[in-house]
Amino acid sequence: MATKTAFAEYVQAGENIDYTAASDVAYLQVVPLVSRIGVALEPIAKGESGTVTLTGAFRLPAATGTALSVGTKVYWDETAGNVTTTPGDLVAGIAVENKAEAGTTVVVRIN
Secondary structure, eight states: OOOOOOOOOOOOOEEEEEESSOOOOOOOOOEESSSSSSEEEBBOOTTTTEEEOOOEEEEBBBBSSOOOOOOOOOEEEEOOOOEEEEEEEEEEESSSSOOOOOOOOEEEEOO
């Protein structure tokens, strides 16, 4: 049985994407996407296109009550506006620093 050959067309490296904002987005604001997050690299007005990065390490607000170790998979809670360990929220990435239970921020390598 022959395998069908498929070809890809290179578009861009993919670290940064063009994003059309559904509402105003501030510089360095977390941008919830369908299944993950990005971070705005510039202010983006509603209906306009701007640059959102899908990679990098960012200090993000984090839910208190849970200690995190380097390498822990974390998620973005859109309602609370912070990082959690609750699966089902948007994938945020992995913690790249330890966070104490009472900590309110954590550095996350997004996606």
